[in-house]
Amino acid sequence: MSVKNLRDFSTLVRWFQEAYDAESMDQRWMKLSQDVQQFWVNKILVSDSAPIPDADCDNVIRILDRNGKGNSKDTEAVARAMIPQGAWQRLLNEFHSNQALGQLVYSLLIEKDVRQKAALIDELYVFNSDQKNYLTGKSGNAINAFLSAYDPNGNLSIISLNDRRTIIDFLGLSLPFDWDSASIGTKITVSNRLIMDAARHFGLAGSARTVSRFFYFEPVKALWKGEHTVKTATGEVSVTVPTESDEEEATEDPDSIRESMQIQAILARIGTEMGFTIWLPKSDRSRVLKVWQAQPGELLDELPLGYDPTTIATIEQIDVLWLRRRSIVRAFEVEHTTSIYSGLLRMADLVAMQPNLNIKLHIVAPVERREKVMKEIKRPVFSLLEGRALSEICTYLSFDSMREVNELKHLSRMSDEIIEDYEETAGDVA
Known part of the structure; x- marks a missing residue:
């Protein structure tokens, strides 16, 4: 145009x-x-x-x-x-x-x-x-x-x-x-x-x-x-008119996969330093544990949650979970390929199945992918979830910002709210 x-x-x-x-x-x-x-x-x-x-x-x-x-x-x-x-x-x-x-x-x-x-x-x-x-x-x-x-x-x-x-x-x-x-x-x-x-x-x-x-x-x-706002029965929805292919070819680059595993390990370490127990998908564990050395009791073998099997199966696929006793406090999806959509779908599925679930959701991706994350979070399909749009409850964190948190001294004395100093919401204006 x-x-x-x-x-x-x-x-x-x-x-x-x-x-x-x-x-x-x-x-x-x-x-x-x-x-x-x-x-x-x-x-x-x-x-x-x-x-x-x-x-x-x-x-x-x-x-x-x-x-x-x-x-x-x-x-x-x-x-x-x-x-x-x-x-x-x-x-x-x-x-x-x-x-x-x-x-x-x-x-x-x-x-x-x-x-x-x-x-x-x-x-x-x-x-x-x-x-x-x-x-x-x-x-x-x-x-x-x-x-x-x-x-x-x-x-x-x-x-x-x-x-x-x-x-x-x-x-x-x-x-x-x-x-x-x-x-x-x-x-x-x-x-x-x-x-x-x-x-x-x-x-x-x-x-x-x-x-x-x-x-x-x-x-x-x-x-x-290329962004427009349309009205729905539940309010205004931000619609992105694509100027390029929304779904880029998701070929796996070994280097980017390796980096994403390192970020999963960093998130696990930060969480345990703050006193949380950690959940990692079983398919990722062998690789993440090459970077993060979990101590006894830090990595959960089973999720101690009372949800239905479908919800549990969805939650188990999320890249990193921080739990306190029997409650999930924060959930992180780490970008694995050029496509961000699959991680967001898991987040959206979780919110759709459990609309009253009080979990803080985060997409973690390289800084050069920030705009792509924001556009995906604001897709209309994610704006029509029961009760809340995904853009209101899911934030973006960069790989670099999580490395920055990982380097902070005295993490064990900090609250997990430090994450909120580094997050961005889809509503933020550049």
Whole structure:
């Protein structure tokens, strides 16, 4: 789909302007960007060996990431960057301790020339290529988050390059380069300019932040994301119009299977540290137990539940269960293949058979599969379950966030509610 009708687009712009106080929000962002700029000068670029205090890092992370610790619905943040809190803290401290890296990132933040900025981004990706610090992912999330936080007037807070490409196609814009072969720096800088120029052409003046919020304005997002809302007898249902095959070929990649088993092992370990007993499907046990060494009494041989045989058979197939005495507290489905649908079906079957069951449900998948998970959770069939839509009771957790939890000290003293600091619901806006 592309935008051809200037009149229709102008109507969307008018609706957005009536709902969004651009002048007031730009003033808020001017202050936030000043805080970020001062952090770079006063904390990152100073020559000392002391680590940056977590509290100082957290103040900036709240601006960079909607999921940042301490954010609420009333606070402003660039976007949901899908980077764990601890990873952000380590990254900011790495900028401080590794001055070559910190200076390179800072140079691209302050660079005004588009071509030079693109070259610096490409240089950074080469410089950081061997590191596992979330900085130089192919989606561009981290770099775009830093750019937008440092200068929200000139840099879009549409941080995902996938979203930018979809918007460009939706607007019917011509790319001056081949997207698949272009460098990451070219994609970031040119897509920023193309979308900003197109917004002005369609009558939307203002900062890059204002333009970004326009494209995530629900009536607009529903168009380029392919999402629509329809009314049912029980309320509104979000319907996704597929733009690609919903069910990708589910060929098993040995590497991804191995990773999923490691995540099952991590979830089992976290659960036992917090005092839960664990259930694993019997077909998975031999492989998971190569990673997680269960102690006597930690792994259940039979589920101590009083449900009917059909419900029990469904529950037994869920990838990881945390139980306290005879009650399931949390259930986790870990992505095993490119298809997410089968895990969600097990969750939906469970809710359909036991609508009053009070279990917290989670889909665990790689961060690059986050959008796919959200789309699947919001399928209409899952919105029509008796009493509750699956999107209201099943959340998304990334593989990386569970690794982050696994590294926390003193897990045995923590509540399982720590999981809720890392989860996302399908209703969250990017």
